[in-house]
Amino acid sequence: MTAEKTVSAIPDFRFTPSVDQVGVEERASRFTKRSIKTASKVSGLKLALNMIDLTTLEGKDTEGKVKQLCYKAQHLHDAYPGLPTVAAICVYPSMVSVAKKALGDSGVKVASVATAFPSGQAPRDVKIRDTKFAVNNGADEVDMVISRGRFLQGDYNFVFDEIAAIKEACGDARLKVILETGELGTYDKVRKASDIAMYAGADFIKTSTGKISPAATIPVTLVMLEAIRDFYYKTGKMIAMKPAGGISKSKLALHYLVMLKETLGDAWMNNHWFRFGASSLANDLLMQLMKDKTGVYQSGNYFSLD
Amino acid sequence: MATRKNNTLKLSFETGWKYDPAPESKSSAKIDPRYELFINGKFEKPLSKKYFNTINPATEEKLSEVADANVADVNKAVKAARNAYDKVWKKMPPKERAKYIYRIARMIQERAREFSVIETLDGGKPIRESRDVDIPLVANHFFYYAGWADKLEYAFPNRTASPLGVAGQIIPWNFPLLMAAWKIAPALATGNTVVLKPAETTPLTALKLAEIIQEADLPPGVVNIITGAGATGAAIVNHPDINKIAFTGSTDVGKLIQRAVAGTNKKVTLELGGKAANIIFDDAPIDQAVEGIINGIFFNQGHVCCAGSRLFVQESVYKEVIRKLKDRLETLIVGDPMDKNTDVGAINSKQQLSNIHKYLKIGQQEGAEMYQSSCPLPSKGFFCRPTLFTGVSQSHRISQEEIFGPVLAIQSFRTDDEVIEKANNTPFGLSAGVWTDKGSKIFNLTTKMRAGVIWANTYNKFDPTSPFGGYKESGYGREGGLHGLSAYVNLT
Numbered sequence: 001m002t003a004e005k006t007v008s009a010i011p012d013f014r015f016t017p018s019v020d021q022v023g024v025e026e027r028a029s030r031f032t033k034r035s036i037k038t039a040s041k042v043s044g045l046k047l048a049l050n051m052i053d054l055t056t057l058e059g060k061d062t063e064g065k066v067k068q069l070c071y072k073a074q075h076l077h078d079a080y081p082g083l084p085t086v087a088a089i090c091v092y093p094s095m096v097s098v099a100k101k102a103l104g105d106s107g108v109k110v111a112s113v114a115t116a117f118p119s120g121q122a123p124r125d126v127k128i129r130d131t132k133f134a135v136n137n138g139a140d141e142v143d144m145v146i147s148r149g150r151f152l153q154g155d156y157n158f159v160f161d162e163i164a165a166i167k168e169a170c171g172d173a174r175l176k177v178i179l180e181t182g183e184l185g186t187y188d189k190v191r192k193a194s195d196i197a198m199y200a201g202a203d204f205i206k207t208s209t210g211k212i213s214p215a216a217t218i219p220v221t222l223v224m225l226e227a228i229r230d231f232y233y234k235t236g237k238m239i240a241m242k243p244a245g246g247i248s249k250s251k252l253a254l255h256y257l258v259m260l261k262e263t264l265g266d267a268w269m270n271n272h273w274f275r276f277g278a279s280s281l282a283n284d285l286l287m288q289l290m291k292d293k294t295g296v297y298q299s300g301n302y303f304s305l306d
Numbered sequence: 307m308a309t310r311k312n313n314t315l316k317l318s319f320e321t322g323w324k325y326d327p328a329p330e331s332k333s334s335a336k337i338d339p340r341y342e343l344f345i346n347g348k349f350e351k352p353l354s355k356k357y358f359n360t361i362n363p364a365t366e367e368k369l370s371e372v373a374d375a376n377v378a379d380v381n382k383a384v385k386a387a388r389n390a391y392d393k394v395w396k397k398m399p400p401k402e403r404a405k406y407i408y409r410i411a412r413m414i415q416e417r418a419r420e421f422s423v424i425e426t427l428d429g430g431k432p433i434r435e436s437r438d439v440d441i442p443l444v445a446n447h448f449f450y451y452a453g454w455a456d457k458l459e460y461a462f463p464n465r466t467a468s469p470l471g472v473a474g475q476i477i478p479w480n481f482p483l484l485m486a487a488w489k490i491a492p493a494l495a496t497g498n499t500v501v502l503k504p505a506e507t508t509p510l511t512a513l514k515l516a517e518i519i520q521e522a523d524l525p526p527g528v529v530n531i532i533t534g535a536g537a538t539g540a541a542i543v544n545h546p547d548i549n550k551i552a553f554t555g556s557t558d559v560g561k562l563i564q565r566a567v568a569g570t571n572k573k574v575t576l577e578l579g580g581k582a583a584n585i586i587f588d589d590a591p592i593d594q595a596v597e598g599i600i601n602g603i604f605f606n607q608g609h610v611c612c613a614g615s616r617l618f619v620q621e622s623v624y625k626e627v628i629r630k631l632k633d634r635l636e637t638l639i640v641g642d643p644m645d646k647n648t649d650v651g652a653i654n655s656k657q658q659l660s661n662i663h664k665y666l667k668i669g670q671q672e673g674a675e676m677y678q679s680s681c682p683l684p685s686k687g688f689f690c691r692p693t694l695f696t697g698v699s700q701s702h703r704i705s706q707e708e709i710f711g712p713v714l715a716i717q718s719f720r721t722d723d724e725v726i727e728k729a730n731n732t733p734f735g736l737s738a739g740v741w742t743d744k745g746s747k748i749f750n751l752t753t754k755m756r757a758g759v760i761w762a763n764t765y766n767k768f769d770p771t772s773p774f775g776g777y778k779e780s781g782y783g784r785e786g787g788l789h790g791l792s793a794y795v796n797l798t
Contacts, residue, residue: 023594035328035646
């Protein structure tokens with residue numbers, strides 16, 4: 001990959017495709033009309049479990065809490081044999097080494113937020129050091145935030161360069177770029193930010209930090225999936241997607257999978273290319289799976305809260 | 307990252323994760339083995355003593371048999387309508403008329419599920435559409451016109467609106483109950499009485515509506531619903547005691563009706579065929595435009611008179627739009643109309659299916675390139691894969707004639723003037739669609755297009771408050787909205 005080639009591939013971001021709000025919301029609502037029953041429901045629930053980035057991002061996080069979460073990631077509900085693990089554990093950089101050790105060779109990845117998460121209000125060298133700290137401690141994936149203020153000011157080059165710099169700091173770790181769509185305001189801007197992130201080197205594009213409301217929604221995710229599709233057709237490169245925040249119920253997760261299946265198709269239907277950023281979703285999926293197995297709903301007390 | 311312009315890239319939608327069948331229950335639908343004619347508030351045996359079968363086009367199984375009304379039956383129905391008009395309906399205070407119409411609307415809402423299921427069983431449209439589009443719109447039409455009944459003096463300020471008398475109404479099979487509502491609601495609101503004939507392949511929901519009308523205690527004879535085929539329709543059109551003919555259907559039959567009523571005092575509205583142009587400019591929101599094209603032509607299997615059956619794509623985005631259309635086509639689910647996940651249901655009749663097949667052959671013979679989705683089709687019933695034709699020209703029959711099926715004829719264009727000329731170069735003029743981010747372009751186009759309805763950045767949107775009707779061979783007169791009232795009144 002040479003610098004010249006990269007430059008020649010970058011479009012003028014002032015002219016990213018426009019998005020019609022009414023149209024995209026109508027399409028999004030069509031996905032929620034799909035009725036997912038019986039065997040397809042069970043396999044959908046298991047797939048969703050396997051796509052979760054089990055997350056704890058709080059000031060009060062401790063090593064003990066992270067260890068517990070890592071155990072849960074590998075043993076979601078031992079009363080139901082044969083369940084998959086989640087895809088990854090998502091923590092702050094200071095907890096990466098703990099998580100890495102706790103997860104061992106289980107195959108569950110360690111993702112770390114970085115770049116002055118969640119606001120991103122720090123100078124670039126601090127963000128790069130934050131990223132390198134996480135990667136050096138063993139993070140497989142880095143979740144960065146874009147500088148929304150600069151983006152909204154129209155300073156697209158700044159945002160692009162920053163993402164490219166973080167990507168470089170990531171080394172082999174996969175980079176998730178959080179757009180924080182709840183602060184962008186319009187679908188047009190979500191589309192533009194998606195394009196900037198992908199062309200700047202993102203491996204994933206991600207909706208939200210989970211600290212701002214609204215977080216992920218179906219139409220916002222659809223706009224991003226369509227950006228991924230266009231990018232794929234233009235460059236041949238697959239980009240992964242992670243909606244995060246606000247997805248806590250099984251039914252909603254299945255709607256996301258329907259949208260993924262009907263927008264990007266087979267190749268994206270696994271946890272290498274799609275993730276749910278969620279913490280409470282796992283227990284709801286487990287509850288639905290147990291309901292399917294036993295025929296009755298169990299109380300929340302039967303599912304571990306870690 | 308290197309730019310790799312790779313034309314072999316393709317998304318695959320043959321995913322291992324498939325949706326299991328999710329059929330809507332038939333238990334809410336009660337279908338009698340036989341239906342009589344609804345005349346003068348009662349279900350009466352036909353004087354013709356004849357019946358014909360109505361089948362489920364998705365399974366080819368018989369659902370019921372319905373009476374075949376002959377001239378004598380039509381006479382009986384018109385007599386009942388005349389009697390009800392003279393003695394009851396035209397004398398009734400408008401606000402009392404409104405109460406009846408409201409009552410019908412509410413009863414339809416209460417039995418919405420039953421109506422949806424029967425509409426889908428009898429007509430073949432997906433349950434998602436009859437549940438989410440047809441039946442709610444039916445209720446809305448009755449509600450809307452109920453509101454007008456006692457406000458006609460505001461609808462026509464400084465004029466006096468008086469009813470016409472008996473309206474003969476003949477409706478098609480593509481939106482059976484919705485067309486019945488479009489016809490009956492404004493006629494009742496303005497004080498007319500009605501003889502309505504549903505299409506012979508889809509009579510059941512109109513007959514269920516007759517049951518509701520009976521339960522609603524509408525005075526006998528105000529609405530009469532008689533079933534039959536073309537001969538029954540002709541008897542209505544030719545009946546000397548009918549004051550108004552309202553017809554929705556094919557342009558050929560529309561022309562016959564026009565000839566038949568020439569020289570009589572009958573008022574006529576005709577809502578006929580279409581060959582709508584859907585126009586995408588290169589500054590359009592492409593993904594939403596693609597979705598709009600798909601809904602424009604595959605909604606109700608393309609059995610829509612205002613279907614966007616001709617697509618014009620500006621050449622700079624042509625390849626992209628075609629690729630996106632093909633991807634989207636692969637995700638359309640064709641099959642059992644009763645399955646909640648079905649996007650494209652059954653073709654309404656064997657005859658219509660062979661007509662569509664005829665055009666598929668013609669298109670290929672004319673040299674257009676045909677592309678169909680790879681979905682499997684059920685072994686029984688009448689089904690057709692969603693189809694795109696590219697490389698189409700204005701002189702091809704597939705871009706001139708109404709196919710009334712899931713078949714889209716695609717052409718590219720370069721300038722605004724060119725596309726306006728091509729879009730207007732058709733004997734039809736019912737509807738059109740424009741897709742662009744630029745408002746001035748929308749208004750430039752809409753003022754130059756000869757079409758009754760033009761949608762901008764959306765398609766196939768219906769609302770009771772909005773008038774609907776055509777130019778040229780798409781008919782005349784407007785239904786819906788304030789305009790819909792004037793088709794049923796004399797103004798003095």
